[in-house]
Every structure is written in structure tokens, then in C-alpha cells.
Amino acid sequence: MLSPLSKIRSRLKRRRLDALLVTQPENRRYLSGFTAEDTSIAESSGVLLVPFRGAPFLLTDFRYQLQAETEAAGFEVQLYNRGLMALLKKLLPALGIKRLAFESHYTLHSTSEALEKTAKDVSVELVALRNLIEKIRERKNKEELRKIERSVALNEQVFQEVYADLYEGMTERDAAIRIETAMRLKGAEGPSFETIVAGGPNSALPHAVPTDRPLTKGEPIIIDMGLKLDGYCSDMTRTVALGTPSEKMIQLSRLVRKAQLAATEEIRAGKTGYEVDRTARRIIAEAGYGDRFGHGLGHGVGLAVHEGPSLSKRNRKKLRIGMVVTVEPGIYLPGWGGIRLENMVAVEKDGGRLLNQDTTFLDL
Amino acid sequence: MLSPLSKIRSRLKRRRLDALLVTQPENRRYLSGFTAEDTSIAESSGVLLVPFRGAPFLLTDFRYQLQAETEAAGFEVQLYNRGLMALLKKLLPALGIKRLAFESHYTLHSTSEALEKTAKDVSVELVALRNLIEKIRERKNKEELRKIERSVALNEQVFQEVYADLYEGMTERDAAIRIETAMRLKGAEGPSFETIVAGGPNSALPHAVPTDRPLTKGEPIIIDMGLKLDGYCSDMTRTVALGTPSEKMIQLSRLVRKAQLAATEEIRAGKTGYEVDRTARRIIAEAGYGDRFGHGLGHGVGLAVHEGPSLSKRNRKKLRIGMVVTVEPGIYLPGWGGIRLENMVAVEKDGGRLLNQDTTFLDL
Incomplete structure (x- = not known):
């Protein structure tokens, strides 16, 4: 069986997406092994950025740095001490991401507005996706x-x-x-x-x-x-x-x-x-x-x-x-x-x- | 001090809004007394519809009917056994609602898309609001x-x-x-x-x-x-x-x-x-x-x-x-x-x- 990461990449390719932003906590744990839970949907402990090519990222804040680096093998940990949007504004252009997908069923409307604004500032197209990883998760290894x-x-x-x-x-x-x-x-x-x-x-x-x-x-x-x-x-x-x-x-x-x-x-x-x-x-x-x-x-x-x-x-x-x-x-x-x-x-x-x-x- | 409901109505009036849809669980409890919690943001136990005039509604499903009717004094309980959107499609026109606000910071992007569609179908304008009730909740009686x-x-x-x-x-x-x-x-x-x-x-x-x-x-x-x-x-x-x-x-x-x-x-x-x-x-x-x-x-x-x-x-x-x-x-x-x-x-x-x-x- 393909690894979950390979499956996601093949789905991204099919839809011509450059990367997926993973906000849903079980999806985050499934892909990265990072076990931290969210206090609430408004108080996230971190977000994955999975590009179509190259190493995936775990974006989090200083409170979770040690845990993230210990648990998320294969993920590059970056901290967003000035907020997720500020970090994305730097990271998306640096990685050459032009079309970015996000999880519509686990992103607040207010967050999606902030994402829209950030994406627009760096000329990235935003695409709402649902249940891409959930479907993969249904079949257990x-x-x-x-x-x-x-x-x-x-x-x-x-x-x-x-x-x-x-x-x-x-x-x-x-x-x-x-x-x-x-x-x-x-x-x-x-x-x-x-x-x-x-x-x-x-x-x-x-x-x-x-x-x-x-x-x-x-x-x-x-x-x-x-x-x-x-x-x-x-x-x-x-x-x-x-x-x-x-x-x-x-x-x-x-x-x-x-x-x-x-x-x-x-x-x-x-x-x-x-x-x-x-x-x-x-x-x-x-x-x-x-x-x-x-x-x-x-x-x-x-x-x-x-x-x-x-x-x-x-x-x-x-x-x-x-x-x-x-x-x-x-x-x-x-x-x-x-x-x-x-x-x-x-x-x-x-x-x-x-x-x-x-x-x-x-x-x- | 004005009641929370009166405060909300005066704020709705100021923004020329006909009603507010309350999805945030603490806001829901604060206004209605309904104590049920949500399993998750995707599995809500109910939603308030607070019109500018007239009795407010608690919309829920059959599982919570008894609890809703017992706890939410002054709220009219209606059940959405065919889904919240189907119920809103009937209720919004019946109440003459033309401009409806929702809680942007506690509504999933996917739900906001469904709301947009529902609102459009019955010619209702949708307005994203943040922290309206949270601000009122800051001062305790x-x-x-x-x-x-x-x-x-x-x-x-x-x-x-x-x-x-x-x-x-x-x-x-x-x-x-x-x-x-x-x-x-x-x-x-x-x-x-x-x-x-x-x-x-x-x-x-x-x-x-x-x-x-x-x-x-x-x-x-x-x-x-x-x-x-x-x-x-x-x-x-x-x-x-x-x-x-x-x-x-x-x-x-x-x-x-x-x-x-x-x-x-x-x-x-x-x-x-x-x-x-x-x-x-x-x-x-x-x-x-x-x-x-x-x-x-x-x-x-x-x-x-x-x-x-x-x-x-x-x-x-x-x-x-x-x-x-x-x-x-x-x-x-x-x-x-x-x-x-x-x-x-x-x-x-x-x-x-x-x-x-x-x-x-x-x-x-």
C-alpha cells in the first residue's frame, strides 16, 4: 500500500494543487505523528503544510516546539511566533506554491477570510477541499x-x-x-x-x-x-x-x-x-x-x-x-x-x- | 443592566440586521440556558436564530428535543430532522428575514458555503460577524x-x-x-x-x-x-x-x-x-x-x-x-x-x- 503522504501527493497532482494546508487534528496526527491536541478549533497547536514535492512542514508555536521536533519525523518544524498568516506569507512564495488547498470542513470562516487575504497578497490561488485525508484514513493498515x-x-x-x-x-x-x-x-x-x-x-x-x-x-x-x-x-x-x-x-x-x-x-x-x-x-x-x-x-x-x-x-x-x-x-x-x-x-x-x-x- | 437579548437586538438594529444565527456553544448557553455541549464543531447540538423582533428560536434535532424544551425558556424549539439548511429555507422567509448575520469565528468554511447557498435560494443577504455576543459576555452580572x-x-x-x-x-x-x-x-x-x-x-x-x-x-x-x-x-x-x-x-x-x-x-x-x-x-x-x-x-x-x-x-x-x-x-x-x-x-x-x-x- 502507498504511504498516506504518497496518496495525498497523487491526489494533489490530479487536481493540479501545489500544496495542502492540514488543520484537522486527527489528519495532522495521522500524517505527522504529532500528538498534541487543539484546545479548540480557535486555539490550534499546529498546522501541516504538505507541498506536492519536497519535505512537508509542521508549523506551530514555541509552546509545542520540542514536542513537534520529537514526534514529527520527516517534517520540518517552523514556528509562527508572529502568527500563521505572517509565516505563510514568507513560506508560500519561497516554496513556489501557486495553488494552495485548505480543509474547508475544519477551517473557521474567519480563518478562511484571513487565508484569502494572505494568499491574495502573495498571488496564491486558494482552493477549498473536503475529506481528502479522511477518505484515506478510512482504510487502516x-x-x-x-x-x-x-x-x-x-x-x-x-x-x-x-x-x-x-x-x-x-x-x-x-x-x-x-x-x-x-x-x-x-x-x-x-x-x-x-x-x-x-x-x-x-x-x-x-x-x-x-x-x-x-x-x-x-x-x-x-x-x-x-x-x-x-x-x-x-x-x-x-x-x-x-x-x-x-x-x-x-x-x-x-x-x-x-x-x-x-x-x-x-x-x-x-x-x-x-x-x-x-x-x-x-x-x-x-x-x-x-x-x-x-x-x-x-x-x-x-x-x-x-x-x-x-x-x-x-x-x-x-x-x-x-x-x-x-x-x-x-x-x-x-x-x-x-x-x-x-x-x-x-x-x-x-x-x-x-x-x-x-x-x-x-x-x- | 439590559438583558443580553436586548443588547443583541440593539446591536442588530444598529447594523440593520434582521437576525443572528448563533452557533458558538457558550454563546448558545448564555442566551438560551440550553446546556447541551457539541461533540465537535461539526456535530452541533443546536443553533439559535435570534430575530430582531419576536421570539427567538432554538433549532436542534430529535435527540435534544426534550432537553431543549426543558431548558431554553422563552425560546421556540424547532427540529431540523432534514438538516439545518432545509429548516432555514422555510423559516427565514416565514419570518421576513432579509439580512442574516452568522458567527464567522465559529462557523466552518464548509458550513458557510452551505449557508450562502441556502440564503441565496431564499434571497437573504448573509453577513459575517465576530465576537458580538463574546463582547457582551465579558461583563458578568x-x-x-x-x-x-x-x-x-x-x-x-x-x-x-x-x-x-x-x-x-x-x-x-x-x-x-x-x-x-x-x-x-x-x-x-x-x-x-x-x-x-x-x-x-x-x-x-x-x-x-x-x-x-x-x-x-x-x-x-x-x-x-x-x-x-x-x-x-x-x-x-x-x-x-x-x-x-x-x-x-x-x-x-x-x-x-x-x-x-x-x-x-x-x-x-x-x-x-x-x-x-x-x-x-x-x-x-x-x-x-x-x-x-x-x-x-x-x-x-x-x-x-x-x-x-x-x-x-x-x-x-x-x-x-x-x-x-x-x-x-x-x-x-x-x-x-x-x-x-x-x-x-x-x-x-x-x-x-x-x-x-x-x-x-x-x-x-
């Missing part, structure tokens, strides 16, 4: 797959430890804090998204935020959690109960599990996201809950916890070897609660390889 | 000041508890995890930024990330921490030592403390951010460390942990009653370490009111 597997394994370890310690009366919030603390103590960089612990009626909200509601016996409790390890994310959901689950919970769990298994079976290179989603959706619809499964079946996972490809009716593109997706059917009954099960699957030539080992749903 | 005080007090409680438990050999990372877990268990929404614990040479980096380096006796240990409580942030730095600090550490700490006290004395309505910064900087420069204090003296704090006004040579504007700023001089000696002390101060008519009670720097 072996090293990336190993990192994702380690992230999944650590996430399961944390889940199993905290699951064993849940008790009646513990609040959703306290359970979520326990989970995130355990992640960090076990060496994760942190959670890959805000942990969801949702009991009873709260579990009917696909994006519930943990509340002070105490966990109660017999009710469904959705735990949706993921962590970041060595940059790579995991994402897993289990629906559990304290004490004996209700008959309804058992039946719905079996139904969701059946949909998950069928969809996992369907995954292989060449199938579309649409087809895999449809397989799970049909099973849930045939049981009469079609309108209670209000989200897509899954999404890609990698350096970002939500990335391409999606498993949903909107994605008519074929899955390819090396993609990693979640498979997470759910049924949500307002007032009662919800069931969601989520595993991660790597797309291979002849099938999907399940990355999860945890079988807690078989408790039911 | 009494209720906001009370919330900030509570945030500061809880942050100090956490600091004192964890400070008492620091031990030789504990890693920076473990100390930071302890701090963030304690914040959450005591009821904070979470840290207001990534906690810094930096010992020895690491403390020479103003934006150090906690490492696995063990805390060691006698060295400076910088702890820079803040939390969010009821939406409002705190931000505090202490430089401590395990065992007996070196003579050099004591001397530098006294110098930094002297600069901090002098700057705090200087704060009052009518002084500029430049003047207050200069007061601290002079004291450090006169002692020969002028080039070792490489950042501004302070920044505003409120719903965001970094907001206006800044205390730095770039801010020639006068401080006004109700502003809240940090005062955080520092000295950084590469290879040896650093000293930084940070308190929060509310600007009043005749002086600055210190919001911190913690006096740990007097240990030295």
Missing part, C-alpha cells in the same frame, strides 16, 4: 488495526471491571466517572467521547447524558463507552440489568442481538453500508419496532471515534478491506427505556472480523 | 459572578484535598487524574481545560502535558487546574514543592508573587489590560527575568475558560465593571523549571476583588 485492537481490549477490561462493581442506588453519573477514571488509570489518553450510563427511561435516549438518577433493579442500563489509546479509539455499548431483567428486556435484547449478528455476518469488502444497515433494520422492523430504531447502524472508527464509512441508508458505497466500523442496532421505547448493543468489526476480503471479545449480552 | 465564585471555591477545595495527598514518586499523570476525578465526584461538570501537573524541568513548559515522570522532592511542581460548575469556569495555578524547596525556588516564587500582587492592586475599571500586564512585567524584568515570562499576564474567564478581556500588551481597552480576569505571571527557566501563580479577580469600580481564598503560595 496493519499497525493501525493493532492499535485499534488494543484500544478495544483495554475498553473491555474497563467495562468488565466497572460492570462487576455496579450496585443498586449508584448514580449514572458516579458510574460514568468510575469508568472514565479507570480508563485513565489503565493508561488510556482519555475517553473517546462522553461516557453514557443511562438507566430505565433514560436509556430510551440514544445520546443520554449521565444524571443523578440511581441505578435500579430489573431496568435496562445502557453503557456506551470508548477510550483513546495511542491515538486510536474504541466504542462499545452493552445493555445490562442489576438483578433479574424483565421478560420484555430479555426479548428485546435477543431481538437486537439477532439484528447485530445478522449485520455482522453481512459485512465484507464489496457490500455497501446501505446493505449492512438494511439487514439489521429488516429484522427489527419485522418484529414491529422499525420506527423505534431511529439512527444508523454504525460508523467508522479510527483516530476519530466517528468517521467514515457509515453503515446507513445514505451510504451506497462499497466497504473496503481495512475499514473498521461499529455495528450498533438499538430499540428505544419512550417511557420504558432502550436496548443497544455495539461491537466493532474490521472489514476483510471474505467477511467481517469481530474486534470485541466481551460477551456480556449473553448474560441475558 | 451578579448571578454570573456568584456562579464563578462557587466554581473557584470548589476548585480550591479539590486542589487542597489533592495537594495534601501528593507524595514523592507519584506520577504527574496520576496526580492529574486524581484532580479531575475529584472535580467530578464533587459535582463539577468536568475540568474546564486539561489539568496541568508538571514537575522539575517539565514545569518550564507553560502548556505542559502531564507525563509519567514521578514527582520529586525539592523541585517546583506547577499545578494548573480549573473546573466547570453550572456552566462557569475556574482557573488557578499553584507552584508547590514536596519537602524543602530550593533557595532558588523560594526566591523566584517570591518574585512572581510580588508581580502578581502589584498587578492585582492595579486592577480597576478604567485601567487597560496593557497597563496591568506592564506592572507585573516590569517587576519581573527588573529582576532580570523579562525574557523568561513569555506569555500574557491574564485572560477573561466565564462560560469559557479563555475569553476576553486579555491582560497583555495587545489590549489597550479599558477594563469595565463585572469583568473577571486571571492574573498569572510566570518565570520559566529551560532545564530547571518554572514558577507560575494564578488567581482570578473581578473588576470593580475602585479596585479588583480577589476571588481566591487559597493561600498555598505562602507555604514558601
